[in-house]
Amino acid sequence: MIYVITEKCIECGCCGLYCKQHGISFVDDSYIIHKELCDGCGTCVEYCPIDDAIVAVHAQDSQSLKS
Ligand code: SF4
Numbered sequence: 679m680i681y682v683i684t685e686k687c688i689e690c691g692c693c694g695l696y697c698k699q700h701g702i703s704f705v706d707d708s709y710i711i712h713k714e715l716c717d718g719c720g721t722c723v724e725y726c727p728i729d730d731a732i733v734a735v736h737a738q739d740s741q742s743l744k745s
Pocket residue numbers: 680681696697698699700701702711715716717718719720721722723
């Protein structure tokens with residue numbers, strides 16, 4: 679599993695501070711998780727204040743998602 683950021687994100691930036699993989703960036707006015715860096719640890723979800731702003735997906739289902 680990897681994680682992706684959804685449209686519920688309020689762009690607080692908290693998740694990016696705690697990703698040990700440095701896999702979260704602010705790009706084109708929104709936060710994204712770089713799927714090639716995400717190891718599925720789930721730390722970002724623990725620190726995100728918004729329900730469902732970060733969700734787990736199967737890696738193969740992420741191909742159509744913005745990386
Ligand atoms: S699941 Fe872990 S590695 Fe992936 S983006 Fe979140 S904190 Fe980073």
